[in-house]
Amino acid sequence: xxxxxxxxxxxxPVTAVSDVSFTVEKGQIVGFLGPNGAGKxxxxxxxxxxxxxxxxxxxxxxxxxFSQSMEVRRRIxxxxxxxxxxxxxxxxxxxxxxxxxxxxxxxxxxxxxxxVMVRCFITDMQRRLISKLSKGxxxxxxxxxxxxGDPEVLILDEPTIGLDPQxxxxxxxxxxxxxxxxxxxxxxxxxxxxxxxxxxxxxxNRGRVVAQGTQAQLVQQxxxxxxxxxEIGGPRETVVAALRGIAGVLRVDDLTGADxxxxxxxxxxxxxxxxxxxxxxxxxxxxxxLELHQVGMSLEEVFIRVVAGEEHGDVAPALAAAEGAV
Amino acid sequence: MxxxxxxKKEMRLYFGSPVAYAFLALFLLITGWMFAQIFLxxxxxxxxxxxxxxxxxxxxxxxxxxxxxxxxxxxxxxxxMPMLTMRLFAEEKKSGTIELLLTYxxxxxxxxxxxxxxxxxxxxxxxxxxxxxxxxxxxxxRIEWGAILTGYLGLLLLGSAFLAVGxxxxxxxxxxxxxxxxxxxxxxxxxxxxxxxxxxxxxxxxVLQYLSIIEHMDSxxxxxxxxxxxxxxxxxxxxxxxxxxxxxDAKRWKG
Numbered sequence: 001x002x003x004x005x006x007x008x009x010x011x012x013p014v015t016a017v018s019d020v021s022f023t024v025e026k027g028q029i030v031g032f033l034g035p036n037g038a039g040k041x042x043x044x045x046x047x048x049x050x051x052x053x054x055x056x057x058x059x060x061x062x063x064x065x066f067s068q069s070m071e072v073r074r075r076i077x078x079x080x081x082x083x084x085x086x087x088x089x090x091x092x093x094x095x096x097x098x099x100x101x102x103x104x105x106x107x108x109x110x111x112x113x114x115x116v117m118v119r120c121f122i123t124d125m126q127r128r129l130i131s132k133l134s135k136g137x138x139x140x141x142x143x144x145x146x147x148x149g150d151p152e153v154l155i156l157d158e159p160t161i162g163l164d165p166q167x168x169x170x171x172x173x174x175x176x177x178x179x180x181x182x183x184x185x186x187x188x189x190x191x192x193x194x195x196x197x198x199x200x201x202x203x204x205n206r207g208r209v210v211a212q213g214t215q216a217q218l219v220q221q222x223x224x225x226x227x228x229x230x231e232i233g234g235p236r237e238t239v240v241a242a243l244r245g246i247a248g249v250l251r252v253d254d255l256t257g258a259d260x261x262x263x264x265x266x267x268x269x270x271x272x273x274x275x276x277x278x279x280x281x282x283x284x285x286x287x288x289x290l291e292l293h294q295v296g297m298s299l300e301e302v303f304i305r306v307v308a309g310e311e312h313g314d315v316a317p318a319l320a321a322a323e324g325a326v
Numbered sequence: 327m328x329x330x331x332x333x334k335k336e337m338r339l340y341f342g343s344p345v346a347y348a349f350l351a352l353f354l355l356i357t358g359w360m361f362a363q364i365f366l367x368x369x370x371x372x373x374x375x376x377x378x379x380x381x382x383x384x385x386x387x388x389x390x391x392x393x394x395x396x397x398x399x400x401x402x403x404x405x406x407m408p409m410l411t412m413r414l415f416a417e418e419k420k421s422g423t424i425e426l427l428l429t430y431x432x433x434x435x436x437x438x439x440x441x442x443x444x445x446x447x448x449x450x451x452x453x454x455x456x457x458x459x460x461x462x463x464x465x466x467x468r469i470e471w472g473a474i475l476t477g478y479l480g481l482l483l484l485g486s487a488f489l490a491v492g493x494x495x496x497x498x499x500x501x502x503x504x505x506x507x508x509x510x511x512x513x514x515x516x517x518x519x520x521x522x523x524x525x526x527x528x529x530x531x532x533v534l535q536y537l538s539i540i541e542h543m544d545s546x547x548x549x550x551x552x553x554x555x556x557x558x559x560x561x562x563x564x565x566x567x568x569x570x571x572x573x574x575d576a577k578r579w580k581g
Contacts, residue, residue, distance in 0.1 A: 048429045051578050073431040084422030088342050089335070097338075100331035101430045145426070 001026040001153060001183040002047065006056035009042050016042040018207040019056070024200070027180045031194035032187040034204040035307060040187040041081050043204070044157050047185070048078040061152050074103070077151035081158055083142025087131030091122060091141055094130060095148065102149035112148060119174060120144040121167075135162035143171065154178065156186040160193060172197050191300045201299065205307045215299050222302045225250060225267040227295045228275060232262050234287030239264065242281055248272040265295075328432040332440025336414070337447065346448050349409050353402065354455055360398045361459045364391050387463050388470045388549070395459060396477045396547040400484055400540045404513045407485065410445045411492025412506035415570075419500035419577075434574045438567060442493055449485045453478060473549030480546020483559035487539065488513055490566035497573040513539065 002024040009017040017039040024030045034040050046053050047060060049069040057064060063071040086094055095113045104112050117123045120140040125133060130141060139162050146154055159175065160168045175197055178184055188194060194201055194215070201218060203211040211218055232239050236256060243252045248268045255263040268274045275292060282289045295301065340346040368391050375385055418424040427437060460474045492509040499505050520538025523531045535541055539562070542555040 050425050050429050070431055073429055078429050080425045088339050097331055097335045
């Protein structure tokens with residue numbers, strides 16, 4: 001549904017997006033992740049036909065965003081960063097303007113506008129001037145205008161920014177409910193949001209795609225082994241040797257810091273859970289088990305590893321594997 | 327026909343804010359005062375004409391009241407028209423709404439048409455309201471409606487040129503104050519250029535006179551439709567609108 005091929009965009013001497021490629025399948029929700037200034041908004045502006053790319057191509061719903069821009073624009077709903085709206089219009093009359101400009105037939109306009117207002121929880125605000133709305137309501141009006149005209153593809157630049165936790169939950173549920181009939185690409189830097197809402201993830205840093213795939217794929221590629229971190233009160237060398245003795249353990253690292261707290265990192269194959277054996281071992285030896293938890297399983301850790309790692313230039317192998325994923 | 331929703335939106339913004347009301351009220355106040363003064367002088371002259379029947383031959387309400395009023399209105403418009411156009415694109419660029427507007431399924435030309443026609447509609451309403459002046463005169467005497475309508479045609483053409491220049495300048499900046507004052511400066515420049523004609527001679531004089539934006543209003547005020555004046559205003563309007571489209575396009579490329 002969305003195909004981005006070697007997309008490049010420079011503003012004069014500054015390259016904002018460089019050789020970005022990814023695809024989004026029909027009905028999928030894909031999260032576009034990246035630190036501030038990574039090129040998320042620029043990519044979305046190009047997809048929404050606001051500006052042309054300097055190089056490469058992008059197709060939305062089968063149409064080229066540059067040469068068939070009108071066809072693309074008929075099929076997308078776009079929410080730009082910070083939801084720019086006309087402050088001097090009322091919510092209702094603004095949405096009617098959007099319905100009209102998107103070509104919703106006259107007879108259906110009122111019904112469609114009422115429908116999106118219900119879905120975005122802004123029906124109470126329809127008579128209010130947009131300039132009098134709080135940030136959260138403005139954001140929801142922005143989302144409502146994107147949904148008008150029932151577009152196949154939704155391009156949402158930070159849809160939940162400025163909302164309170166309750167509103168965030170509502171908007172996430174709304175976006176989630178779009179999956180299947182609509183294809184959605186949304187940018188965010190809230191990682192749990194991606195876990196909750198998205199089917200796939202594209203991580204972008206400094207204008208380049210650094211990883212993409214489903215969440216499970218990314219976690220597996222960046223962290224090929226299962227890891228647990230444990231804190232044990234006991235003689236360090238003996239503990240390390242005993243841990244290494246457990247069947248399936250691939251590697252044990254002594255993370256003990258200057259405070260001598262006795263922390264260890266244990267790696268095992270993903271299909272082999274060694275936590276039970278570790279607990280039994282500690283109990284059998286009469287040591288004290290102070291802490292035990294799994295690490296490297298969340299998207300957050302993937303993100304930090306991929307983005308921070310890129311800055312140090314040491315994640316090349318993990319990334320090469322991840323690139324071909326989607 | 328996608329210009330229509332944009333036209334309607336702009337009209338809502340004009341009349342949902344004080345812009346249109348301030349524009350209409352202040353213009354009518356100023357030109358109303360001018361009309362009253364010209365009219366008073368004219369009635370003074372008419373009184374004197376009772377004593378000197380010879381002087382009465384030159385008295386004509388259309389020529390002596392409406393023609394000077396048209397030329398005064400042209401100059402006042404120079405100050406007022408930037409008020410209508412300065413926000414058209416500058417505000418959209420400043421607030422970022424242009425990003426949504428230009429990603430809806432409408433052509434740049436339709437966006438421009440909607441905005442230009444909305445400003446034109448407010449101006450048209452203004453002209454309708456100023457019909458009060460010839461209306462009042464008609465109540466006291468006979469006037470030549472043909473000449474007056476020609477004068478209004480001239481004002482319409484002059485106004486569309488002013489608006490087109492204003493829209494173009496508004497598309498160049500995201501600062502409304504800059505858009506407004508630059509438009510005023512440009513229009514004033516186009517007027518003042520004609521002043522140079524008096525001192526110059528030969529072909530320079532002809533060229534300067536032709537360029538002067540208000541100079542072309544003069545024959546309309548006399549009730550004469552001269553093709554070269556119509557061509558001038560239509561050309562200025564079309565060229566400024568063409569440049570606006572180019573500016574919108576360039577904006578896309580520069581981001």
